[in-house]
Amino acid sequence: MQVSKRKSLCKICGNPAFGNHFGVLSCRACAAFFRRTNVDGETFCPIGNCKIDKHGKFYCKKCRLRICLEAGMDANKFQHDRDLISTSTSESSDSSGSFSFSQRSKVPKSMANFLGRPAFILSCEPDKASKVKTIVDVTFLINQAFDIFGNVDRKRFSSNSNLGRMTKKFEDLQNEKSSNLSTIKVLGLKESMIFWEQDFLRTARWLSHFDEFQELPLSIRMQILKVAWILWGRLDKLVKTANERKNQQLNQNFYMIGKDVGIDIGNFEVDVSWCTNYSKEQLAYYLDCHHDEPFNIIVDAISDLKPSDMELNFMLLELCLAHAGKQHQGDVLMFTDRLLEVVSNELHDYYQSEQISNYSSRITKMMKINNLIRRNLFERLERQAVAKVFNIISVHFSHPDMFCNAGF
Known part of the structure; x- marks a missing residue:
C-alpha cells in the first residue's frame, strides 16, 4: 500500500x-x-x-x-x-x-526476538545467572598425572631422539582404541568427563617420554600439562576425523570427539543442563559444543598435508608448548622455548635422514594448521570472558586452570 x-x-x-x-x-x-x-x-x-x-x-x-x-x-x-x-x-x-x-x-517479548540473536538475551535474564556454582572435582586426574610423571617406562621405545620416542608412544596410545568406530547421539556430563579423562591422561603419558620435559620442576610440568591437554586432544581428533572421513567415506557432518567415538552433526544433541540455566541455543555462542566450518577447513588442510607420524608429533608439541609459554610467561616460557628448540632440531634431523631436502613448504602448511587451531582457541577465550562476566556457567572446577581453554 x-x-x-x-x-x-x-x-x-x-x-x-x-x-x-x-x-x-x-x-x-x-x-x-x-x-x-x-x-x-x-x-x-x-x-x-x-x-x-x-x-x-x-x-x-x-x-x-x-x-x-x-x-x-x-x-x-x-x-x-x-x-x-x-x-x-x-x-x-x-x-x-x-x-x-x-x-x-x-x-518483542525479548531482546533475542528483537535482534534475532538468542545469546544476546543473557543480559536481559539475570534470574538465570549462576552466582552459586556446583563444584566438579577433578583432583583424581591431577593425582594420576603425578603418578605418570613419576613412573615412566622407556624400555619399549629405544629411539635416540625425543621426537622419535614420543612418536612411538603416540602410536602406542593410538593402538589402545577398540577395533570398531562408534557414534553417540547425546553429549552430556558423563560423556564429557570420559573424553576429558582420556585426553588429559594420554597427554601426560605422551609428554613423559620427552627427556628434557621430565627434567623440569614438577610444578612447571603440571602447568604445561594443564594448558596443553585440550590442544593436544583437539589436533588429535581433527587428524582422526580427516582419516576416518577418508577411510570410511564419511561426509563433512562427521567428527571424532573421543578415542574411538564420533558424532554426526545432523543426528546429535548437546545436553547443557548440567552446566547452565540457559538453553542450548543461548549457550552455543559461548561453549565449544558445536562443530562448524572452521573445523572443516582445518580437517581439509590436514587431508591435503597428510603429515607423517613424526611431523604430527612435532605439530602437537609446537601447538602445546607454544601456547603454554604464552599463557604462563616467565619461567614456563623460558622452558617451553628451550623444549621447542630441541624438537625443531630433531625434526630437521628427521628430514635429513629421510632425504627430504625441500621441506620448508611442509613446515609452512603444518604451522598454518596450528595457527588455525590457535585462532579458534583465542575466539573461544574471548567468548569465555563474556560468559564469566554474566555468570552463564553454573559449575566450577576444583582445578579451573585445567579448563581455561575449554570454554568454561
Missing part, C-alpha cells in the same frame, strides 16, 4: 508525523522526548514564548513539553502495538489525516 501524497505533520514541531503517540499525531522525536520527560516537574519556562527553528528543533525543553501537553499528549496513552522500529511496515493516511499501519505486531 502506498503512502498518500498528503503528508500529515507533527502537532508539536511541524515535521512529518509517524503515527499517533500518547494520543497525539506526532513524529518519533517528539514522542521520544515526551516519553523520557518528567511531566511532574516545572512545566513552563519564564519566557513562555520560545521559538522553534525552521527545521523543527527546540532549544527550550520546557516550552517543548508545554506544547506537548497543550496538544493533548498523555503518558497513560502509551500504545504497545505502534511504531515498532524492528518491524518493516507501510503507512497510509486516511481522510482524517491519521496514519494507520498495514502490518501490526506486538512488542
Whole structure:
C-alpha cells in the first residue's frame, strides 16, 4: 500500500508525523522526548514564548513539553502495538489525516526476538545467572598425572631422539582404541568427563617420554600439562576425523570427539543442563559444543598435508608448548622455548635422514594448521570472558586452570 501524497505533520514541531503517540499525531522525536520527560516537574519556562527553528528543533525543553501537553499528549496513552522500529511496515493516511499501519505486531517479548540473536538475551535474564556454582572435582586426574610423571617406562621405545620416542608412544596410545568406530547421539556430563579423562591422561603419558620435559620442576610440568591437554586432544581428533572421513567415506557432518567415538552433526544433541540455566541455543555462542566450518577447513588442510607420524608429533608439541609459554610467561616460557628448540632440531634431523631436502613448504602448511587451531582457541577465550562476566556457567572446577581453554 502506498503512502498518500498528503503528508500529515507533527502537532508539536511541524515535521512529518509517524503515527499517533500518547494520543497525539506526532513524529518519533517528539514522542521520544515526551516519553523520557518528567511531566511532574516545572512545566513552563519564564519566557513562555520560545521559538522553534525552521527545521523543527527546540532549544527550550520546557516550552517543548508545554506544547506537548497543550496538544493533548498523555503518558497513560502509551500504545504497545505502534511504531515498532524492528518491524518493516507501510503507512497510509486516511481522510482524517491519521496514519494507520498495514502490518501490526506486538512488542518483542525479548531482546533475542528483537535482534534475532538468542545469546544476546543473557543480559536481559539475570534470574538465570549462576552466582552459586556446583563444584566438579577433578583432583583424581591431577593425582594420576603425578603418578605418570613419576613412573615412566622407556624400555619399549629405544629411539635416540625425543621426537622419535614420543612418536612411538603416540602410536602406542593410538593402538589402545577398540577395533570398531562408534557414534553417540547425546553429549552430556558423563560423556564429557570420559573424553576429558582420556585426553588429559594420554597427554601426560605422551609428554613423559620427552627427556628434557621430565627434567623440569614438577610444578612447571603440571602447568604445561594443564594448558596443553585440550590442544593436544583437539589436533588429535581433527587428524582422526580427516582419516576416518577418508577411510570410511564419511561426509563433512562427521567428527571424532573421543578415542574411538564420533558424532554426526545432523543426528546429535548437546545436553547443557548440567552446566547452565540457559538453553542450548543461548549457550552455543559461548561453549565449544558445536562443530562448524572452521573445523572443516582445518580437517581439509590436514587431508591435503597428510603429515607423517613424526611431523604430527612435532605439530602437537609446537601447538602445546607454544601456547603454554604464552599463557604462563616467565619461567614456563623460558622452558617451553628451550623444549621447542630441541624438537625443531630433531625434526630437521628427521628430514635429513629421510632425504627430504625441500621441506620448508611442509613446515609452512603444518604451522598454518596450528595457527588455525590457535585462532579458534583465542575466539573461544574471548567468548569465555563474556560468559564469566554474566555468570552463564553454573559449575566450577576444583582445578579451573585445567579448563581455561575449554570454554568454561
